[in-house]
Amino acid sequence: MRAGRIDRSTGDLRRAEHCWLCLRPLGRRIEWHHPIPKSRGGREVVPLHPICHRTIHATFSNAELAKAGNIEALRANPAIARFLAWIAGKPVDFHARTAGRRS
Secondary structure, three states, X not given: OOOEEEOOOOOOEEEOOEOOOOOOEOOOOXXXXXXXXXXXXXXXXXXXXXXXXXXXXXXXXXXXXXXXXXXXXXXXXXXXXXXHHHHOOOOOOOOOOOOOOOO
């Protein structure tokens, strides 16, 4: 687990404070996600709660993530919007089973 991320504009290492997907404060566990998958040439990483990270990968394929390209497109997805409404009131270290991958 990394403690922070590199701000590419300044080169500074900063402590991640909020989840990239749900915008809630991060808890003890942080996972790092490539918004554009590494397999599609992505290099940037963003911090996520484990449950948020698993939800992204259960909802989207790597091809869909590469095509979406931005957080607004992900949040506009009806399944992600329902997830965000549900997770909003949960504690930062909350975890539950994530539904299986789409077929």
